Amino acid sequence: GESVGLHLPTLSVQEGDNSIINCAYSNSASDYFIWYKQESGKGPQFIIDIRSNMDKRQGQRVTVLLNKTVKHLSLQIAATQPGDSAVYFCAENVLSGYSTLTFGKGTMLLVSP
Amino acid sequence: DSGVTQTPKHLITATGQRVTLRCSPRSGDLSVYWYQQSLDQGLQFLIQYYNGEERAKGNILERFSAQQFPDLHSELNLSSLELGDSALYFCASNEGDGDIQYFGAGTRLSVL
Numbered sequence: 355g356e357s358v359g360l361h362l363p364t365l366s367v368q369e370g371d372n373s374i375i376n377c378a379y380s381n382s383a384s385d386y387f388i389w390y391k392q393e394s395g396k397g398p399q400f401i402i403d404i405r406s407n408m409d410k411r412q413g414q415r416v417t418v419l420l421n422k423t424v425k426h427l428s429l430q431i432a433a434t435q436p437g438d439s440a441v442y443f444c445a446e447n448v449l450s451g452y453s454t455l456t457f458g459k460g461t462m463l464l465v466s467p
Numbered sequence: 468d469s470g471v472t473q474t475p476k477h478l479i480t481a482t483g484q485r486v487t488l489r490c491s492p493r494s495g496d497l498s499v500y501w502y503q504q505s506l507d508q509g510l511q512f513l514i515q516y517y518n519g520e521e522r523a524k525g526n527i528l529e530r531f532s533a534q535q536f537p538d539l540h541s542e543l544n545l546s547s548l549e550l551g552d553s554a555l556y557f558c559a560s561n562e563g564d565g566d567i568q569y570f571g572a573g574t575r576l577s578v579l
Binding site for chain 1: 469471474500509510515523525545557559566567568569571572573
């Protein structure tokens, strides 16, 4: 399918490497963050989330780190696989208000066998 | 499969025309969100409906409108289409406010 975001920052890694995708968020009031994965021709798929009362959260092969001081999120993918190749978006939200996610521009991850 | 269904998958139309995109949320979800994704703008929030009523509005043009029906499915109406409206349109749903939104596979709109 047609790729999304031809002008996105791109991270190229080898299969088996660990990947780190970074995201700077804009709203200091944001207290909830989500990482989504979007494969070519598909809709965004939830990966992992984190609330602002946490600095770190781990899932299966993925870890999200939150640094509220510098408004920075990162997504770490362990032992990256070719199937991890996709565009990754961070999204932020203020839970006290109505739920309207604000998405970052995205990063394309390319995994070579 | 997220459980969110969007139809049609592809839509090709001409400038000036009007189209309707349809979304069925996950079973039990009351909130439906519409997003536009273009190559140069990323994912842009358009509008949210909750249990039939408009709840939040984003960068939605006046030529665009949406509604949510009693069975909770939603439609996004795009009128007086322009070339620049060509994009992917996504619908997402969740139980209500906060946390994870689950996305459909999208409708690819091509305006020629």
